[in-house]
Amino acid sequence: MRTLLITGPGGAGRTTVAAATALAAARQGTRTLVLSADPTDTLGAALGTPTGPRPTEAAPHLTAWRPDPATAFRADLTALQDRATTALDLLGATRLDPEELTPLPGAAELALLRALRDAALAADAHDLLVVDLPPAPHAVALLGLPEELRRYLRRLLPPERQAARALRPVLGRLAGVPMPAEWLYEKAARWDVELAAAEAVLADRDTVVRLVAEPSPAGLDAVRATTLGLALRGLRTDVLVANRVFAEPTADTRLAGVVAQQRKAVDEWRETYDVHSVDHLGRDPRGTDDLTALTVPPAPTPRRGPTTEWAVTDRIAEDGVLVWHIPLPGAVRDDLDLIRRGDELVVTAGPFRRIVPLPSALRRCTVSGAGLRDGELRIRFTPDPGLWPTGR
Structure with a gap:
């Protein structure tokens, strides 16, 4: 399964471009899944079909999915409380009810990574996965999260120490402090497997990152910074989508200045990137007809080789x-x-x-x-x- 990760500065229209790209691929007969973690259903608004925690058929060959971070957060924390009942009782702690749990910052990112992993495990169901990432630079941090979390787990709970679980009660008595419980190592091992699966998707040669930005001075700075962050993670863009480009000059002097600014930014981008311009429709695209009118670049073909080689x-x-x-x-x-x-x-x-x-x-x-x-x-x-x- 090919994976296309789409991000860009906030407000640049990355969700609309992701929806249009997924729809174009589906209309060519490609079994496509478009995934978004936006708490507001921007994806559903663009597709003209509400999306949510259950995959929804948005068009022939096109499935849309917007996982719910609150449900996953409640399930994980409730399970953790169940396993740590003894410790919580010793501390006199009061258990939290699932109904009173509110997702903490980062829960949406973890839910998106889990959905990315689940989609990869069910790769036979789809040919193309289009992921609407959060705005940059949050997307760069998200792409590095599996690697960083796995590193933390290995440092805090080294797997090799689990081999000494038979000695753990003896060591606990000698040290005078309780040793980590078996279930904690088991949980860490499961987390490591899940994170490794998400990391494998990001490192796969059939995974590419596509940037979406409006051509402007702010867009130039944002694209430059995002490209640097992606390269540090071993990723690079295949296409830079210059979005909402005014197609023709205008007699309106105020708009003419914007057009000239856009042309200058696009020309500067072309010196470094493979740039694809998407014309401004004059309105916010809504529904499949508007998405079809957007001339988005096609989804990448397999083996584009997105990863940079650290040779x-x-x-x-x-x-x-x-x-x-x-x-x-x-x-x-x-x-x-x-x-x-x-x-x-x-x-x-x-x-x-x-x-x-x-x-x-x-x-x-x-x-x-x-x-x-x-x-x-x-x-x-x-x-x-x-x-x-x-x-x-």
């Missing part, structure tokens, strides 16, 4: 170093920061940060320098004589 080149014979190449289009040298911490590298690019494990060869090296050239960060590693094979 390691061997330059030991020439310069005595290994070089790690990290594509970061739009990065500024003064906004970059690198920290080596054990077998991990902390990379900061502008407002974005990612902690990545070093490839095995680089773990036996020391960082000897870094430079930014042509939108690519190149980190030099010198082999550690105490760890590097002597015959190398």
Whole structure:
């Protein structure tokens, strides 16, 4: 199953473009599922069919789904309370009833990731998954959430410690403190599997990210920042949709200024991106007729190769170093920061940060320098004589 992730600045029309793209694919006979986490049914308004927590047939070959974060949040927290009954009773805590639970910030993102995982597990039911992501930069944070949460779980509850569960009561008596219960490790293992499934969808070569933005100075800045955040996560866009573009010049001097501004922004985008312009209809698109009138780009074909390659080149014979190449289009040298911490590298690019494990060869090296050239960060590693094979 191909997966198309659509995001862009808030108010740029990304939900409308997602709906139009899904509808166009469905009308070509592609079994399509369009997924959105918008709490207000913007997707349903665009399709002309209300959407909700149950998948709905919006058109032939087109299914729309808007998962309910409140239901998933109540179910998860209630289950957690049931498993922690003993601890809660010892603390004298009062249990929360499901009816009084209100989703906390982040519940919508977790619900969307779970729906993304469920859709991937039922991949035989659809050929194309179109996901209406939250506005950037929230979408960038969401795309990095599975990796970050899995890292937290591994640090807080290392899987290898579960192997010593037979010794846990003895260790608890010796240490004088209660040890983590078996159910906690089991829950962490289930979370890890679920997060790994979502992470696999995002890393799949048939998954692409598409940006939607209005051509304007603010749109230029937003696209540049979002592209940088996606690249740091190992993703890049296949098409940049310049939305709500006025097709013809006008005698209205006020509108003529907007048209000229849009043309300038589109021309600047074309120097870097594959740009597809969508004309302004003169109204907010509503219903399948309006969506069909939008000339959105087609869904990507399989194997477009969306992931950026973080390649390691061997330059030991020439310069005595290994070089790690990290594509970061739009990065500024003064906004970059690198920290080596054990077998991990902390990379900061502008407002974005990612902690990545070093490839095995680089773990036996020391960082000897870094430079930014042509939108690519190149980190030099010198082999550690105490760890590097002597015959190398």
